[in-house]
Amino acid sequence: MSEKKLRLKNNSKIAIIGGGPAGSFFANDAIREAKSLGINIHITILNSKDFNQKGPNGCNMSAAVIASTLHAKLTRDGIILPEHIIRQKIKGYYFHTEEYGIELYKPDQTNKSTIMAVYRGNGPLFSTHTESHSFDDFLLKHVIKQGVTVISEPVLDLNISSDPDTPATVVYGKGGQRNKIEVDLVVGAFGINSNLANKIENLNLGYIPPKTVRTCQMEIPLDPAFIKSSFKDNIQVFALGIEPFRFASMVPKDNYITVSLVGSRDLTSNDLIDFLNHPVVRKNLPNNWEMPDKFCMCLPKIVLSHAINPFSDRLVLVGDASISRIFKNGLESAYITSQLAVRTAFEYGISSEDFARHYYKPARKLLAMDNKLGTVILAISDFVTRQNWLVKARLSYVEDKRGSWIANHLNALLWNMVTGDAPYHKILIQAINPLFQIKLIPITLKALIIAIVKYPFYRNPTK
Numbered sequence: 001m002s003e004k005k006l007r008l009k010n011n012s013k014i015a016i017i018g019g020g021p022a023g024s025f026f027a028n029d030a031i032r033e034a035k036s037l038g039i040n041i042h043i044t045i046l047n048s049k050d051f052n053q054k055g056p057n058g059c060n061m062s063a064a065v066i067a068s069t070l071h072a073k074l075t076r077d078g079i080i081l082p083e084h085i086i087r088q089k090i091k092g093y094y095f096h097t098e099e100y101g102i103e104l105y106k107p108d109q110t111n112k113s114t115i116m117a118v119y120r121g122n123g124p125l126f127s128t129h130t131e132s133h134s135f136d137d138f139l140l141k142h143v144i145k146q147g148v149t150v151i152s153e154p155v156l157d158l159n160i161s162s163d164p165d166t167p168a169t170v171v172y173g174k175g176g177q178r179n180k181i182e183v184d185l186v187v188g189a190f191g192i193n194s195n196l197a198n199k200i201e202n203l204n205l206g207y208i209p210p211k212t213v214r215t216c217q218m219e220i221p222l223d224p225a226f227i228k229s230s231f232k233d234n235i236q237v238f239a240l241g242i243e244p245f246r247f248a249s250m251v252p253k254d255n256y257i258t259v260s261l262v263g264s265r266d267l268t269s270n271d272l273i274d275f276l277n278h279p280v281v282r283k284n285l286p287n288n289w290e291m292p293d294k295f296c297m298c299l300p301k302i303v304l305s306h307a308i309n310p311f312s313d314r315l316v317l318v319g320d321a322s323i324s325r326i327f328k329n330g331l332e333s334a335y336i337t338s339q340l341a342v343r344t345a346f347e348y349g350i351s352s353e354d355f356a357r358h359y360y361k362p363a364r365k366l367l368a369m370d371n372k373l374g375t376v377i378l379a380i381s382d383f384v385t386r387q388n389w390l391v392k393a394r395l396s397y398v399e400d401k402r403g404s405w406i407a408n409h410l411n412a413l414l415w416n417m418v419t420g421d422a423p424y425h426k427i428l429i430q431a432i433n434p435l436f437q438i439k440l441i442p443i444t445l446k447a448l449i450i451a452i453v454k455y456p457f458y459r460n461p462t463k
């Protein structure tokens with residue numbers, strides 16, 4: 001059969017597996033695209049989680065910070081977050097290292113879009129609010145209003161025939177039931193915490209899921225007045241330079257803070273306890289704070305690489321199951337991959353060749369190539385944050401010389417590292433800026449001399 005025949009047409013059916021952000025973004029964009037082409041499309045989202053539940057069972061576990069760049073795109077698309085979904089508007093970031101901390105300021109003050117902290121599910125386990133707080137549920141309801149059908153049942157199996165003329169089959173159901181639907185296109189938006197990835201890998205279509213590592217998250221209930229006065233609407237980011245932690249953050253959400261830890265290996269609840277007992281971290285908690293007996297905690301995976309061949313005839317994968325920017329703004333990657341996949345499906349076709357050329361290639365160029373640079377930059381950043389003498393010297397310089405070119409440059413570099421505002425290639429260009437490097441030489445030399453004089457026999461305890 002020729003590639004041309006594999007196209008979406010009037011009354012085509014699409015099944016989206018997963019009702020997280022990638023699934024809803026795909027549906028939202030597909031409806032808009034179908035309207036502009038004047039065709040009718042039937043979209044069904046199959047989702048295994050009930051976002052009305054509190055705790056991990058109803059949550060697509062994440063720090064749930066919506067970057068200002070994504071927020072601007074959602075606003076442009078008419079997706080306006082209601083007040084009950086926004087847990088806190090974020091002013092900026094406070095960057096902590098083992099010995100020093102500084103408040104980072106927004107490099108581009110003319111940019112008025114806001115960073116938002118939300119909940120992906122209906123808030124922490126044991127929380128007592130009554131109104132729905134779920135960002136993912138809000139997105140799902142947004143697409144339901146536009147005619148999308150949502151079935152709240154897990155997909156169990158999937159069949160993509162080797163004969164392109166045969167529609168794809170999706171098998172779903174719970175409690176031993178197996179219901180089937182036949183569709184023209186299957187969209188895999190099931191993330192990385194699902195066993196469906198391995199099922200699709202075993203279909204021998206060429207798909208290899210992304211590599212992942214297990215992170216650790218906890219929701220800490222605190223007095224809202226304490227959070228307001230202590231966090232000052234800033235996300236606290238910790239680069240403590242100690243194993244196994246690579247990134248750690250505390251995101252204020254009115255009466256809770258979300259602690260998120262990413263490590264160089266799979267993390268456990270013991271790592272969470274170690275982190276919370278670190279003196280720099282303790283300073284951000286009330287003096288008398290103790291680990292509660294019952295609390296909301298989860299160990300979700302995060303991507304470390306991109307998937308290989310996230311497509312075949314009549315199948316395309318988006319969001320985390322496909323290509324996401326590592327350690328940055330996964331929600332926006334879900335938005336980008338969904339948009340690219342929709343454009344391909346409606347403007348070119350739904351064959352393997354169409355997705356390879358018009359979806360996978362540009363998505364790889366945009367996100368995956370950038371991840372390669374990201375891996376190098378993050379390794380350098382890990383090394384630098386372990387050199388306390390250097391970090392302290394540079395950060396205190398930013399603090400003392402606020403407003404100077406070099407302080408602004410270093411602030412912008414750190415801001416882009418901790419937010420999703422800039423791709424890694426832009427961060428690299430900022431980091432290797434010759435003027436910046438030259439201006440850093442005297443600061444670095446001075447700090448090195450002080451370190452040698454003060455601690456001639458110092459050994460880094462993490463090594």
Ligand SMILES: Cc1cc2nc3c(=O)[nH]c(=O)nc-3n(C[C@H](O)[C@H](O)[C@H](O)COP(=O)(O)OP(=O)(O)OC[C@H]3O[C@@H](n4cnc5c(N)ncnc54)[C@H](O)[C@@H]3O)c2cc1C
Nearest residue numbers: 018020021022048062063065155191194319320329330331
């Ligand atoms: C610790 C941590 C912190 C993070 N912090 C941020 C952050 O602050 N900002 C940010 O932008 N990104 C963050 N991310 C990344 C972000 O969470 C992901 O990139 C994003 O959730 C990907 O969206 P998705 O729709 O692809 O997948 P998911 O959000 O995982 O959604 C997948 C959906 O598919 C459903 N599903 C799975 N299997 C099946 C099945 N068999 N049948 C039916 N449905 C199924 C699930 O129920 C779920 O609703 C973080 C990730 C982690 C782990």
